[in-house]
Amino acid sequence: MEASKVIHAFYTDDEVLLDAVKEVKAAHHHIEEVFCPFPVHGLDKAMGLAPTRIAITAFFYGITGLAFAIWMTNYIMIEDWPMDIGGKPSFSWIENMPSFVPIIFELTVFFAAHLMVITFYMRSRIWPFKDAENPDPRTTDDHFLMEIPVNNNEEALVSLLAKTGAVEINIVDKH
Amino acid sequence: MSHYEASIREPLVLGDKSYHDITEDIAKPIEGAANKNWYIAFYISLAAMLWGFGCIFYTVGTGIGVWGLNKNIGWAWDITNFVWWVGIGHAGTLISAVLLLFRQKWRMAINRSAEAMTIFAVFQAGLFPIIHMGRPWNAYWVLPLPNQFGSLWVNFNSPLLWDVFAISTYLSVSLVFWWTGLLPDFAMIRDRAVKPFQKKIYALLSFGWSGRAKDWQRFEEVSLVLAGLATPLVLSVHTIVSMDFATSINPGWHSTIFPPYFVAGAIFSGFAMVQTLLGIMRKVTNLEDYITRMHVEYMNMVIILTGGIVAVAYGTEFFIAWYTGSPYENYTYLSVGAATGPYAWAFWSLITFNILIPQLLWIKKFRRSFIITFIISIAINIGMWFERFDIIAIVLSKGHLPSTWWRFEPTFVDVGIFIGTIGFFFVLFLLYARTFPVIAQAEVKTILKSSGEFYKKRRAQGIPTKPAIIATDSSAINGRSDNNLNG
Numbered sequence: 001m002e003a004s005k006v007i008h009a010f011y012t013d014d015e016v017l018l019d020a021v022k023e024v025k026a027a028h029h030h031i032e033e034v035f036c037p038f039p040v041h042g043l044d045k046a047m048g049l050a051p052t053r054i055a056i057t058a059f060f061y062g063i064t065g066l067a068f069a070i071w072m073t074n075y076i077m078i079e080d081w082p083m084d085i086g087g088k089p090s091f092s093w094i095e096n097m098p099s100f101v102p103i104i105f106e107l108t109v110f111f112a113a114h115l116m117v118i119t120f121y122m123r124s125r126i127w128p129f130k131d132a133e134n135p136d137p138r139t140t141d142d143h144f145l146m147e148i149p150v151n152n153n154e155e156a157l158v159s160l161l162a163k164t165g166a167v168e169i170n171i172v173d174k175h
Numbered sequence: 176m177s178h179y180e181a182s183i184r185e186p187l188v189l190g191d192k193s194y195h196d197i198t199e200d201i202a203k204p205i206e207g208a209a210n211k212n213w214y215i216a217f218y219i220s221l222a223a224m225l226w227g228f229g230c231i232f233y234t235v236g237t238g239i240g241v242w243g244l245n246k247n248i249g250w251a252w253d254i255t256n257f258v259w260w261v262g263i264g265h266a267g268t269l270i271s272a273v274l275l276l277f278r279q280k281w282r283m284a285i286n287r288s289a290e291a292m293t294i295f296a297v298f299q300a301g302l303f304p305i306i307h308m309g310r311p312w313n314a315y316w317v318l319p320l321p322n323q324f325g326s327l328w329v330n331f332n333s334p335l336l337w338d339v340f341a342i343s344t345y346l347s348v349s350l351v352f353w354w355t356g357l358l359p360d361f362a363m364i365r366d367r368a369v370k371p372f373q374k375k376i377y378a379l380l381s382f383g384w385s386g387r388a389k390d391w392q393r394f395e396e397v398s399l400v401l402a403g404l405a406t407p408l409v410l411s412v413h414t415i416v417s418m419d420f421a422t423s424i425n426p427g428w429h430s431t432i433f434p435p436y437f438v439a440g441a442i443f444s445g446f447a448m449v450q451t452l453l454g455i456m457r458k459v460t461n462l463e464d465y466i467t468r469m470h471v472e473y474m475n476m477v478i479i480l481t482g483g484i485v486a487v488a489y490g491t492e493f494f495i496a497w498y499t500g501s502p503y504e505n506y507t508y509l510s511v512g513a514a515t516g517p518y519a520w521a522f523w524s525l526i527t528f529n530i531l532i533p534q535l536l537w538i539k540k541f542r543r544s545f546i547i548t549f550i551i552s553i554a555i556n557i558g559m560w561f562e563r564f565d566i567i568a569i570v571l572s573k574g575h576l577p578s579t580w581w582r583f584e585p586t587f588v589d590v591g592i593f594i595g596t597i598g599f600f601f602v603l604f605l606l607y608a609r610t611f612p613v614i615a616q617a618e619v620k621t622i623l624k625s626s627g628e629f630y631k632k633r634r635a636q637g638i639p640t641k642p643a644i645i646a647t648d649s650s651a652i653n654g655r656s657d658n659n660l661n662g
Contacts, residue, residue, distance in 0.1 A: 012194075014624075015178070015641035037194065037363070038620040039391040047388055052396045058404070076319055076328040085332055102337040102415050105407075106344045113348045113404045117355060120397045121382070124390045126358065130383030137366035139386055140359065142194035142620075158652060165644035168651045 005150040006032060008135060009161045010143050010168040014040045017144040020164035021046045024148065027160055033147040035139040054123070058116035065111025069104040135172070143167075178624035178640045186628035187281055189464040194620050201616040202364055204460040209609055212459065220601035227595005230588045231306055239309050241588045247581035248571045252589040253303045254419075255563040256596065259444070260300035261342065261416055262437075262559060265409055266445025267293025268349050271356070272405035275398065280626055281473055283618040284465045287360075288456060289449045290353040291611070295603040296448070297346045299596040304338075306592065334418040341415040345408055352401045355394070358384040360612035413441040420566065427496075427507030427570035436488035440559060443481035446474050447555035454549040456608055465614050468543050475542040478555070482533040485562075489530065506573040508565035517582065518569045525565050528558025 011017040018040060024031055031047055044051075074093040077083075077100070082090035090096055121127055139145045146166075148157060154171065161169050188197075209217075234241055244251055267290035274282035305311045317339045319329050329336050361381035368374040384390070417437035420428035450471065457466040489509055496510040506512040513522045532554040541547045568583045607613070624630045624640040634640065 013642055016644065019641075019644075034388040035386045036388065036391055037198075037386060038359070038617040039395050040388075041621075043388050044392045049389055049392060052389075052393045054393055054396050055400045058400045062404075072319065073331050077331050081328055083330070085330060088332070096332070099332045102334075102411065102418075103331050103340050105411060106337075106340040109348065109404050109408050110344045113401055114351065116397060116400060117351045120355070120393050124387070124393055126382040126384055126390070128379055128382055132362065132365065132378060132381065132383045132385050133387075134362075134366070134385040140363040140366045140384075141198045162647040162652065163644075165642075166647045166651075169647055169653065171653050 004174050005154070006172055006174045007146075007148045007150055007154070007157055007161065008168075008170045008172055009146045009148070009164075009166040010136070010138070010170075011146070011165065012143055012167050013165075014038075014144065016165045017146070018042060018046055020146065020161070020166065023164050024146070024160065029148055029153075029157065029160075031146060032149050033145075035134045035136075035145040035147070037140050037142060037144070040144075054116060054120055057119050058112045061115035061119075062108050062112035064115075065108040066104060068111065069100070069107035072107075073100040073103060178630070179634075180625040180631070182631065182635055184626070185467075185469045186631050187284065187465075187467070187469070187626040188619065188623055189467055189628045191629045192464070192623060192627055194623065197616050197620055197623065198363060198367070200462065200464070201360070201612050201614050202367060204462075204608065204613065205364060205610060210459075213605065213609065217602065217605045220598045220605060223594050223598025224602050225595075225598075227592050227598055230591030230595060231302075234306060234588055234592070235309075235311060239307070241586060243583055243585045243589050245581050245583070247574060247579050248568060248583045250567050250571065251583045252564075252585050252593060253307045255560065255567050256593050257300050257303035258416055258563040259560050260296045260303075260596065260600075262413065262441035262444045262563075263448045263556075264293045264296035264300060264345075264349075264445065265413060265438075265441035266449045267291070268345070268352070268405050268409040269442055269445065270449070271352065272402040272409065275402040276406060279473075280622050281470050283615050283622060284462075284467075284470055285449065285453060285474075286618075287353075287356065287611070287615045288453060288608075288613050289445075290349060290356075291604065291607045291613075292448060292452055293349050293445075294346065294353060295600050295607075297342065297349070298603070299600050301342060301346070302596060303592075304335075334415065334422050337415045338419060341412045345412045348401070348405055348408060352398075352405060355397060355401070356615055356618075357611065358382055359386060359394070359617040360615060362386065363616060364612060410438055413438045425570055426501070426503040427510075427566070430492065432488055432491060436485065439481045439484035439488070440562060443478060443485055444555060444559035446478050446481070447552040447559070450474055450478075450548050450552035451556065452604065454545055454552070456613065460608060460613060462614060465619065468545070471545060471548050472543050475536045475548060478533060478551075479536050482529070482536075482555070486530045489526075503575060506569070508569040512573075513565070513569050516569075518565070518572065521561055521565050521569065525558060525561040528554045529562060530558075532558070 009020070011020060014036075017034070021031060021034065021043065025046065025048065034043060034047060036043070070093075077090050077096060078093050084090070088096075134140065134145070135147070136143065136145055146161075150157065150171065158169055190196075192200075242251070242253070267286075270282050270289040271286040274286075305314045308314060317329060317336065358381055361377050362384040365374060365377035365381050368377055414434040414437065417433035421430055421433040423429060453466055454471075457463050492507070493509040496504040496507045504510060506516065508522070513519070532551055535541050535547070535551060541551075572582055573580050630640050
């Protein structure tokens with residue numbers, strides 16, 4: 001891939017950053033990314049990010065866990081090897097269901113929680129041995145970094161950003 | 176503005192802190208060298224742990240007969256310890272999940288350590304049923320695996336099997352909840368590490384967290400949904416543990432109030448253990464500005480509430496045992512028979528440590544005192560151990576026939592394994608306190624402007640939290656940053 005230029009604008013305050021993001025958006029520039037040391041509320045809306053659908057996936061994973069637990073208890077306790085335990089024979093799943101409720105509940109939670117977290121890790125590309133991609137180590141401490149691609153509008157961007165209270169503005173070749 | 180909080184609320188972060196100061200304060204215990212006290216505590220814990228492992232090997236090599244169990248009392252110290260540890264493991268998820276749903280910001284200073292405590296406590300709890308199997312190498316038989324024993328499956332009607340599912344789900348979900356919250360904080364340590372090996376380790380632990388806006392959006396959603404899932408989960412775990420007893424037909428165990436009462440007791444003991452641990456940790460790691468008197472007071476309020484629920488449950492059990500008029504009910508763990516019989520010492524220890532001493536917390540001065548809180552938290556830890564011991568040993572010591580009237584005497588192996596788990600727990604916690612960011616610093620930074628002492632004072636003077644915009648200095652423009660390491 002050929003090298004392209006980006007501007008890295010650094011901020012040290014979340015409220016200043018949020019206003020800067022709004023100003024850059026109002027001037028119709030594309031914001032490639034914002035790296036933050038902590039979540040800034042309202043930033044996703046200001047950047048125009050779509051809401052995350054990860055909670056919806058958790059719901060479907062939970063349904064999957066529920067279905068799996070129902071299938072498993074039915075197969076094991078009713079179909080494959082029905083046992084008469086304490087005078088309570090295993091004739092039908094629905095009659096034995098009350099004592100399966102704890103298992104069904106736990107498996108629902110297990111599936112929803114773990115599969116949602118795995119989805120999050122995959123979508124955000126975080127896993128063991130993954131290299132960090134924040135361009136500057138200060139962005140996990142107290143600096144916010146706004147990354148804007150440059151398309152022959154370097155000066156206009158720099159003068160705009162300088163007015164928004166950035167503490168440092170760098171022009172970087174991105175590979 | 177989002178950074179508003181009523182001025183009547185006490186600050187959650189003391190001192191004139193900036194975002195960078197929080198980073199420094201949380202990173203300091205990890206980057207600095209351990210002091211002498213840490214090593215003393217660590218070696219004592221390590222010795223206790225090794226002693227416990229020796230006792231475990233002795234038990235497994237010789238057999239469960241080396242314990243004090245007898246033909247009547249088949250459960251005693253082991254299951255007491257199991258329930259005790261699981262109970263302690265309840266505060267962590269409660270603090271991080273339930274308090275998140277209730278938007279309690281004070282949880283942010285303590286949730287990391289409380290969850291660490293949860294995970295380490297559940298490790299200890301899990302050891303006991305596995306050792307009690309006698310043949311721990313067959314422990315995988317509790318899993319519903321296809322096998323060669325003639326399609327023999329596990330029994331899903333058994334509360335003991337519900338326990339397997341509840342505790343393993345709880346442990347694994349708590350672990351991912353904890354780790355996901357740790358990612359940004361590990362990334363912070365990674366990005367300021369100077370030693371290459373340290374940088375490598377924290378890069379690995381942080382899973383390459385970069386802090387993109389989209390990552391944070393997902394992070395917050397995942398935290399919220401995990402909290403929503405973990406809340407019923409944490410309540411289910413001790414409910415199911417209580418069903419180990421409540422679904423039996425023993426007088427004293429066969430009690431419908433066990434599930435809610437066990438859950439309240441678990442939260443009670445879990446918060447007590449958090450007080451014990453954090454009382455020491457805030458001093459050792461110099462985090463007094465983050466774990467303040469107010470945090471201690473709030474936790475004490477939870478202790479008063481849950482301790483009150485437990486006291487009411489004791490009263491109910493005692494009354495019902497007496498009211499039935501049944502002679503068999505007169506030797507349940509809360510009955511006249513227990514209060515005057517050979518286990519009277521255990522009965523009165525329970526009443527003293529669990530009901531009487533915690534009432535001191537109604538006094539505001541005591542509730543806000545670190546020393547008194549610490550002493551009371553130790554008392555509750557002891558009291559909650561006695562609760563489980565009484566429920567198990569006293570109830571089993573008197574069956575329906577005189578031939579089943581047996582007493583339980585622990586052997587050195589029973590005691591040794593228990594001491595070993597305490598040592599193991601502290602070994603893990605001490606290692607954690609030296610290597611992990613013990614406070615969720617990314618989260619604390621989000622509340623600094625609303626709840627930090629510095630900003631609260633400024634707001635009272637009418638100074639906005641947002642600094643004045645200063646146009647970027649020309650020398651700071653197009654400077655090639657030396658820090659572009661990952662660029």
